[in-house]
Each structure stands twice: as C-alpha cells, then as structure tokens.
Amino acid sequence: xxxxxxxxxxxxxxxxxxxxxxxxxxxxxxxxxxWYQHKPGKAPKLLxxxxxxxxxxxxxxxxxSGSGTEFTLTISSLQPDDFATYYCQQYNFYPPTFGQGTxxxxx
Amino acid sequence: QVQLVQSGAEVxxxxxxVKVSCKASEYTFIDYFMHWVxxxxxxxxxxxxxxxxxxxxxxxxQKFQGRxxxxxxxxxxxxxxxxxxxxxxxxxxxxxxxxxxxxxSYDDNWGQGTLVTVSP
Numbered sequence: 001x002x003x004x005x006x007x008x009x010x011x012x013x014x015x016x017x018x019x020x021x022x023x024x025x026x027x028x029x030x031x032x033x034x035w036y037q038h039k040p041g042k043a044p045k046l047l048x049x050x051x052x053x054x055x056x057x058x059x060x061x062x063x064x065s066g067s068g069t070e071f072t073l074t075i076s077s078l079q080p081d082d083f084a085t086y087y088c089q090q091y092n093f094y095p096p097t098f099g100q101g102t103x104x105x106x107x
Numbered sequence: 108q109v110q111l112v113q114s115g116a117e118v119x120x121x122x123x124x125v126k127v128s129c130k131a132s133e134y135t136f137i138d139y140f141m142h143w144v145x146x147x148x149x150x151x152x153x154x155x156x157x158x159x160x161x162x163x164x165x166x167x168x169q170k171f172q173g174r175x176x177x178x179x180x181x182x183x184x185x186x187x188x189x190x191x192x193x194x195x196x197x198x199x200x201x202x203x204x205x206x207x208x209x210x211x212s213y214d215d216n217w218g219q220g221t222l223v224t225v226s227p
Contacts, residue, residue, distance in 0.1 A: 004151075034213035043111075043217040044152075044202065055215070087152060091213050095168050096142075098152040 002026050002090050006099035012107040017078045021102045023071045023088035032092035035064055035073045038101075039084045047086075048073065078104070109134050111203055111218035118224045119193050126189040127221045129203030136184040137161040140206040142214055143177060143188045147199035155201075157210050158186055166210065193225045 003026035013019050023033065031051035038044040046055045048064035051071055061076045075082055083106055088099040114128040129141065143155040156167035158177040165177045171190070179186045186203060201221045204214035 036214075041220075043219050044204075044214075045217070046213065046215050049207070049213045049215075089152070089213065091211055094211060096154045096211060096213075098154075100151045 001095060002029065002093050002097050004088055004090055004097050004099040006086075006088060006102050008102060009100065010103045010105060012105045013078050014107045015078055015080055017107075019075050019078055019104065021073045021086055021088075021104075023066075023073070023099050025069045025071075025090055027093070028068050029090045029092035031067045032090060033064075033066070033071050034089045034091065035062075036087045036089065037082075037084045038087060044087070075104075109205060109216040111205065111216055113201075113203060113218040113221045116222040116224070118226065121194055121225055121227060123193050123225075124189060124191045125193060125223050126187055127201050127203075127223070128185050128187050129218050130183065130185045131205070132184060134205075137181060140210045141177075141179075141186045142204045142206055143175075143201065144204055144214070145199040145201045146220075147196070150199075153199075155188070157206065159210070160186060190223075193223075195225050197223065198225045199223060 005024045007022050033051045035048040036044045052064045063074045085101045085103045087101050110132045112130045117125050137160045140157050142157050146152050158165045160179045174191050176189045203218040205216045207215040
C-alpha cells in the first residue's frame with residue numbers, strides 16, 4: 001500500500017496565521033490527492049481534490065499544491081473555525097490510503 | 108444538499124457482529140459508489156471497501172476480506188456495512204462516504220459516523 005506521511009503531526013497557531021501542512025507519498029501519485037478537515041463528532045469535510053482543486057463552498061483561504069510525491073495544504077489566514085485535524089488521502093493506487101493527520105491547535 | 112445519516116452507536120462483545128446503516132438522500136442513490144472508512148483512536152483513517160449501489164457489486168480491502176459484508180437496499184436508499192468476528196481492535200468510528208466519481212476517487216460527502224465499541 002502507498003504510505004502517506006504528514007508533517008507536522010501537531011501545529012500550534014494563532015488566528016490570522018498562515019499555516020502549511022505537508023503530505024508525502026511513498027510513490028508517485030501524480031495529482032490524485034485530496035485533503036479533508038475533521039472535527040470531533042462531525043463528518044469529515046472535503047476541502048481539496050486533485051491536489052489543488054478547491055471543493056465548492058470551501059473558503060478561498062484554503063489552497064493545495066504539489067504533484068508526484070510532495071503536496072501541501074495552506075490556510076492563508078487561520079480562522080477560529082479552522083482548528084481541526086487535517087488528513088491527506090491518495091486515490092491513485094488501490095487501496096486509497098490516508099496520512100496520519102495534522103492537528104491544528106490554538107496557540 | 109447531500110445527506111448521509113448513519114445509525115447510532117453500538118457496544119458489542121468480542122466475537123460478535125455489528126451492522127451499520129447509512130441512509131442517503133438529496134441525490135440519485137444509484138449514481139454514486141459508497142466507501143466505508145473507519146477511524147480508530149490514535150490511528151489514521153482506514154479504507155474498508157466500496158459498494159456500487161446500482162449493481163450491489165462490492166470490493167473489500169484485503170485486511171477485511173472474509174469479515175466484512177457491504178449491502179444496499181435501493182428501495183430505502185440505504186447502504187449497510189456488517190463486520191463479523193469483532194475484537195477490541197475494531198473499536199472505531201465507522202463512516203460511509205459518497206465517492207465523487209467511479210470506485211476509487213475521493214469522497215465528497217461523509218456520514219456523521221457510527222461509534223462501535225468492542226468490550227468484554
């Protein structure tokens with residue numbers, strides 16, 4: 001299976017900060033990568049697909065980039081609603097696999 | 108908007124089975140594959156398999172083959188995931204998730220999750 005590694009595992013930040021989360025794949029996955037936001041007790045929410053395509057309804061402060069094996073999720077100005085855990089997922093190879101998550105905490 | 112509403116939390120004994128339901132609404136049920144994904148405490152999300160609601164065809168992750176069964180009832184736009192031979196390692200939140208395109212794409216809408224606790 002493709003291994004997905006996110007960094008950092010935890011990120012402490014303040015409202016208004018620009019933050020970046022990195023996701024690395026163990027093999028080339030082209031641009032077949034998605035990012036999800038997850039809050040406790042809630043349904044995960046799709047943010048980005050195909051590495052850089054913003055899902056409809058997702059604020060433009062979220063952006064994704066990368067291809068091949070290295071990808072990033074950037075939040076340009078962190079808002080109170082953004083404190084959550086973020087997961088990357090590759091869907092180029094069967095089975096789909098996820099990163100271990102990055103928890104964004106209030107500093 | 109798309110809604111996926113799952114059944115409530117379950118507590119099971121080791122060796123038992125659990126069946127989780129996922130009722131879909133506000134879209135054409137048979138037009139989208141459904142994934143099941145679980146999230147165990149301290150672990151990364153784990154993809155369990157897919158079901159094609161139109162045909163009933165399924166594909167399971169190797170780890171769960173022989174222990175999981177995914178079914179659907181088109182008359183009530185509901186998919187089901189049954190997991191047998193439960194152990195404490197199966198304690199997790201189980202999610203259904205609608206697949207955007209085909210069987211192996213990303214998931215654009217998720218259920219709220221069903222907590223399954225396996226405890227003696």
